[in-house]
């Protein structure tokens with residue numbers, strides 16, 4: 001239970017503010033997250049990590065000498081936005097290029113990927129790496145689908161120590177990839193976590209049982225077993241990881257391994273040590289030499305009662321990177337060489353150099369009167385979207401919690417509120433429909449983060465591009481925009497119909513709209529027909545098994561429950577129909 005909070009929606013921002021105030025010697029806040037407060041050598045590669053809040057010390061607590069140069073910090077259990085990642089990377093980089101490293105989650109992959117594209121286009125060499133250490137989240141042959149959990153630390157530490165040693169970006173990336181390929185984690189849980197403001201945990205485990213194969217976002221485990229003794233828990237963790245050795249490790253005997261026994265949030269340190277006692281014995285029996293083991297909370301999930309074990313199979317070149325000194329708020333090792341506090345100039349960018357507010361600082365292109373009239377309708381539609389998302393936020397969170405992380409309502413609410421506010425400011429400045437929707441798109445993606453934030457940004461941007469600022473948009477233009485939105489979502493998210501995502505509501509909606517418009521129906525009537533199709537299609541996702549995203553490892557659990565993103569899309573297009581019916585567009 002998270003007991004101390006003010007406004008749950010502000011929890012992540014307020015926690016970050018307090019964290020930075022407590023660790024001023026080591027970190028400083030920049031828009032989007034934190035960077036080192038200490039100077040970085042010019043030309044050094046910057047390792048920028050990040051992810052959602054709720055996992056402390058991941059990710060902000062791992063920023064400091066010998067560890068990350070910056071962390072982009074998202075909302076609770078939601079990836080930071082591309083804009084946040086970009087801002088943190090600009091502030092952290094010092095001329096040697098940037099490695100963006102994060103756990104392999106859909107939202108992180110989308111947003112860090114977009115930020116990387118933007119940095120590269122600006123001339124900052126940039127690479128990305130998604131950590132995939134969780135053996136329970138996909139089979140060994142599909143390791144690229146695995147989630148990133150406590151093995152994040154092994155990969156981040158390797159990359160950062162390589163950067164600190166002055167290696168160029170290509171070498172830092174190679175070593176970080178090698179570390180990822182040789183890191184495996186597995187966990188168990190006794191109870192789920194409760195998000196700030198929520199009145200129930202994201203999952204529960206019956207008394208006397210434990211969940212096996214946990215995630216770090218309150219995803220339920222993949223199986224249940226009786227609660228073991230500490231020694232039996234150690235046996236399960238060790239045997240599972242020894243069962244799946246990485247390529248290049250034929251047998252555990254004679255190997256050297258970094259070890260992380262990680263508490264997920266409410267397992268006490270003494271309990272961890274009792275378990276570690278047996279972990280160490282079993283590894284020794286198997287002939288594994290442990291190197292600098294870590295026992296403590298390294299990647300948490302609020303107050304979740306759980307434990308995970310990570311083995312980082314070392315090589316001669318990885319071991320010195322694992323044992324290298326570091327000084328971060330939540331991770332200290334050895335003694336780092338003293339360095340001066342960072343001057344804005346040593347980070348390559350002034351810390352205040354945030355991306356300008358797109359609405360306040362971008363010239364609003366001239367728009368025709370018919371397009372400004374359409375912009376008023378678009379704003380009314382954004383208002384209707386905000387209202388319907390607010391009214392259904394709890395329900396969307398509950399649907400998402402069945403097999404996902406329960407944050408869909410929170411993210412959609414943040415995004416829709418920001419989009420409506422940005423649209424209002426754009427209209428006040430005389431924007432046409434296209435520009436208004438572009439501003440709303442950027443605001444949604446930036447404020448919401450997460451998978452749906454990136455995808456709703458794509459939807460609104462595609463619509464804005466189709467409507468433009470000069471013509472009076474007709475039903476055909478709107479339908480073309482919706483088709484482009486569906487194409488854009490599938491291109492970015494790589495989901496197809498049948499994967500149990502929002503695509504399963506968006507594509508039928510786009511097709512039905514296009515058919516009705518092609519048949520001569522006026523926009524409001526065509527939209528009505530299409531919204532009905534989207535509703536039916538969203539309901540029908542209850543019968544699908546997820547093949548992508550957070551829910552995929554829990555496919556069976558999600559059977560019988562519709563996809564949260566498909567449901568929110570159907571609710572939204574129904575609400576927009578109300579706004580269109582009242583307009584002359």
Ligand SMILES: Nc1ncnc2c1ncn2[C@@H]1O[C@H](COP(=O)(O)OP(=O)(O)O)[C@@H](O)[C@H]1O
Nearest residue numbers: 107408450451452493495501502549564565566
């Ligand atoms: N690759 C994808 N393509 C399209 N939609 C996706 C994809 N992955 C997930 N989604 C949609 O995103 C929804 C979850 O959104 P959100 O709560 O923001 O996710 P997360 O917390 O996983 O980032 C899912 O219900 C699904 O509809």
Ligand SMILES: O=C(COP(=O)(O)O)[C@@H](O)CO
Nearest residue numbers: 051052077079105106107450
């Ligand atoms: O939840 C996280 C990011 O994944 P999403 O797919 O955006 O939910 C985050 O906590 C781990 O980085």
